[in-house]
Amino acid sequence: MRLLAYLVGVAIFCxxxxxxxxxxxxxxxxxxxxxxxxxxxxxEIDDSLKGLASVLKGTGYTKFQALGGNSVSEQSGxxxxxxxxxxxxxxxxxxxxxxxxxxRVQIIKKAGKGKKTILDITIPLKKGxxxxxxxPAIEGGTLLLVFxx
Numbered sequence: 571m572r573l574l575a576y577l578v579g580v581a582i583f584c585x586x587x588x589x590x591x592x593x594x595x596x597x598x599x600x601x602x603x604x605x606x607x608x609x610x611x612x613x614e615i616d617d618s619l620k621g622l623a624s625v626l627k628g629t630g631y632t633k634f635q636a637l638g639g640n641s642v643s644e645q646s647g648x649x650x651x652x653x654x655x656x657x658x659x660x661x662x663x664x665x666x667x668x669x670x671x672x673x674r675v676q677i678i679k680k681a682g683k684g685k686k687t688i689l690d691i692t693i694p695l696k697k698g699x700x701x702x703x704x705x706p707a708i709e710g711g712t713l714l715l716v717f718x719x
Contacts, residue, residue: 594645594646594666595643595644595645595646595664595666596642596643596644596645596646596648596664596665596666596671596672596673596695597641597642597643597671597719598641598642598664598671598673598695598717598718598719599639599640599641599642599717599718600639600640600642600662600673600715600716600717600718601619601622601636601638601639601715601716601717602636602637602638602639602652602654602660602713602714602715603619603626603634603635603636603637603713603714603715603716604634604635604637604708604709604710604711604712604713604714605626605629605631605633605634605635605711605712605713605714606631606632606633606635606710606711606712607631607632607633608632608633611632612632613627613632613633614632614633614634615633615634616634616635616636618636619634619636622700622716625700625702625716626702626714626716628702629702629704629714631711631712631714633711634714635711637654638652638654642662642664644664645664646664646665646666646667647663647664647665648663648664649661649662649663650662650663650664654677654708654713655708655709656680657679657680657708658677658678658679658680658705658706658708658713659677659678659680660675660676660677660678660715661674661675661676661678662674662675662676663676665692670694671694671695671719672692672693672694672695673692673693673695673717674690674691674692674693675689675690675691675692675693675703675715675717676689676690677689677705677706677713679706688705688706689703689705691703693717695717695718695719696719697718697719698718698719699718699719700716700717700718701716701717701718702714702715702716703715703716703717
């Protein structure tokens with residue numbers, strides 16, 4: 571009987587924290603896109619962005635080139651750093667409060683030997699509701715970030 575109680579105690583001690591931590595995970599996808607106006611006026615969207623076509627068409631641009639992106643499932647407070655170009659980097663911080671998830675988005679510009687934050691916003695994440703963030707001008711276009719919950 572003592573052995574059974576001991577094993578149950580060990581199981582609770584080992585697995586309960588995992589279940590609690592799993593509930594705190596923030597899950598989202600982000601897409602890094604170079605947007606511009608196509609020369610023909612026709613809409614040109616990279617195949618990997620076709621699922622976002624209706625959202626992208628509302629941005630005023632007609633040409634969309636995927637530069638990167640990822641699906642993320644991280645604990646609240648976890649920081650993800652991504653190099654966008656030689657000049658810009660992206661810092662994403664997963665945030666969770668109760669049932670609400672968000673991502674803090676920072677675009678950092680390298681300035682000489684230092685860095686300058688040019689964008690710092692928090693985006694609430696909702697399933698099925700992509701959020702488009704317009705960033706700085708980059709090599710022949712504008713940086714767009716799209717986040718989905």
